[in-house]
């Protein structure tokens with residue numbers, strides 16, 4: 001088990017498994033027929049997934065534009081505050097465009113519902129959602145992703161862009177911090 005910051009990390013999804021799945025997912029997205037695609041990565045948690053998925057999209061034959069959105073999230077704790085606010089907006093005009101929102105985890109669904117509604121209000125033609133992990137049992141909003149890399153058991157996970165108290169984003173895998 002890898003040890004980081006003195007903590008043992010149990011690996012849930014290793015780097016090879018993620019890379020393989022990203023390639024499949026990119027094929028699925030390419031087959032979904034998005035036109036003149038704008039990909040929107042929800043910061044900070046999705047930045048590593050977005051970077052890898054973008055390159056997989058290139059290999060799948062797509063040439064998307066990219067923008068970034070930042071919303072309030074857990075902060076340093078692990079309990080969702082429930083209310084979502086926009087911290088950093090995209091710079092792109094989405095009216096009449098196909099957009100694909102990329103996030104790390106779909107849990108309560110509040111983050112994705114917020115981002116999706118924002119794009120619909122602004123007149124996006126089509127709004128797709130892709131997430132790395134789906135914690136399906138934790139939904140507070142009736143919302144699903146169009147594309148999911150992995151369904152995730154109900155653990156607080158870190159790595160591959162995701163943090164616990166601002167730590168562990170650099171891990172090349174998704175894992176769970178073991179209690180000592």
Ligand code: IMP
Pocket residue numbers: 045073074080103104105106107108109110111112155156157158162163164
């Ligand atoms: P939702 O709004 O409840 O769907 O929460 C989704 C957001 O919460 C994700 O974009 C993550 O940033 C964060 N989040 C949820 N679960 C975890 C976790 O297990 N580890 C790290 N971040 C998480």
Ligand code: MG
Pocket residue numbers: 042043044045046073103104105111
């Ligand atoms: Mg997030």
